[in-house]
Amino acid sequence: MSLFTLPLPIRVIFTDRVEGNISPYLADFLGYIPISVVLSACSLIVFYFSYYSLLPARLARFLPAIQTPSTFGAITASAVIIAISLTLLSILAATVGGLSQFILLGYGSSRVTTGAGYLAAGLPWLFVATMFIFVAFSISRSRTLFVIGSFALVANVGLHIVMGNRSMVLYILICFGTFFLLKVKYVRWRALFLIGLIVIGMTRKSGYQNFDDFISKSVEGGSAALSESSHSVFYTLTIGEFVVPFETLPQMVRTVGTEIEPWLGWSYVRAPVFLVPSAIYPNRPVDLSNWYMEQFYGQEGHLNEGRQFFFLAEAYLNFGPLGIILISAIWGLCWRAWLEWLKRCKFDPGATMIYALGLGFMFRCISGTWVSFLSGFTQQSLAIAIAGLIIAGARVIFVSSTRSTHAAAPT
Secondary structure: OHHHHOHHHHHHHHOOOOOOOOOOOHHHHHHHHHHHHHHHHHHHHHHHHHHOOOHHHHHHOOOOEEEOOOHHHHHHHHHHHHHHHHHHHHHHHHHHOOHHHHHHOHHHHHHHHOOOHHHHOHHHHHHHHHHHHHHHHHHHOOHHHHHHHHHHHHHHHHHHHHOOOHHHHHHHHHHHHHHHHHHOOOOOHHHHHHHHHHHHHHOOOOOOOOHHHHHHHHHHHHHHHHHOOHHHHOHHHHOOHHHOHHHHHHHHHHHEOOOEOOOOOHHHHOHHHHHOOOOOOOOOOOOHHHHHHHHHHOOOOOOOOOOOOOHHHHHHHHHOHHHHHHHHHHHHHHHHHHHHHHHHOOOOHHHHHHHHHHHHOHHHHHOOOHHHHHHHHHHHHHHHHHHHHHHHOOEEEOOOOOOOOOOOOOO
16 A cells, blocks of 8 residues: 555655656646545555454355365366466467567567457466465475476566566565465565565566567666666656556546546446456446546557556545545455455465465555456456366355354464
8 A cells, every 4th residue: 555655745745857657747636645645544544443343254254165175176277277378378379470479579468468358368377377286285285396386486477577567476476475475384575575576677678579689688687777776776666657556546636526526436336347358348438547548648548558546546536535435444344354254264275375366466456446356356366266266176165154263374
């Protein structure tokens, strides 16, 4: 929350100069940044009391627990997901000369995936397949599986670094770090997260002609990164990804009720529409990030460019300050219920994987809208993870709601 809230306000204390991803319309909403920070701080207070209330545990009792049956089942699920993912990606990459050429396109791959998200889902699904290998490891404690999983994890991170997909790198680190912490051993979160930030800051440019070009640019880029100033290394914190979403909140505070009529929950009600692929429903309404670009930037948005829509900005767009209170309370209930559900599953490996995949998506929920979670998480991770658990033969267990399960995470 702090990473997506504080960089822009702290920056404008020292300078209002526009550079990088800083909005060229900063002067328009500059005076509304202080109240936006106050609203964000209030949201944390509401979240805190909601999270630590008694209601989340009661909500979790309505969710069935799951039990992953065997090592073989998890390995089978991983193999099936890998086969499906590679098939989808091969179909997607056929138009650009094959899978290797598609990967080397880097940022340019977005022009291939536009309108074909159902095929591009093969990329994040490969990581879910990797998680199933670690599920199998956590059941059997086989060193061979740990080595195979580690190689697969490195390959996934390397794949997204080459493609310049910073958010997926961070997602992988958070998901794997959560699973590793709960099912294997304690890890130092600060070191892991710092590595993620540095990698994200240094992989913001990609696009290669071939593997020789990739190696050459990587060597040159690595040398240049070591000699660059901290301003460039920490691009994401100063003028990059983390300063973008928050601008939408002061813009909403400035315009909702004056220039823009409140949406009164419409953005949440219509969210399920985005579960339908654009190839099937090409005329579906634009999401809030595209609407924001049209509303405040005119026709300046181009391919692979846009403005992430802060989740509190969506709440304000719908119900004003009351919306921020409501969404913060709902977040507290849901995220704690997510944890209580994991406890009811007694930290089963498959359930821990589901929990980790959801928790890893939290940063996208903060920097995005309800559609980001409902559509993005279900299609990117949850749907294929549930399918994998079905393939693995996981059992669904309905625990009595009259008592709660108290279990501690293994150490």
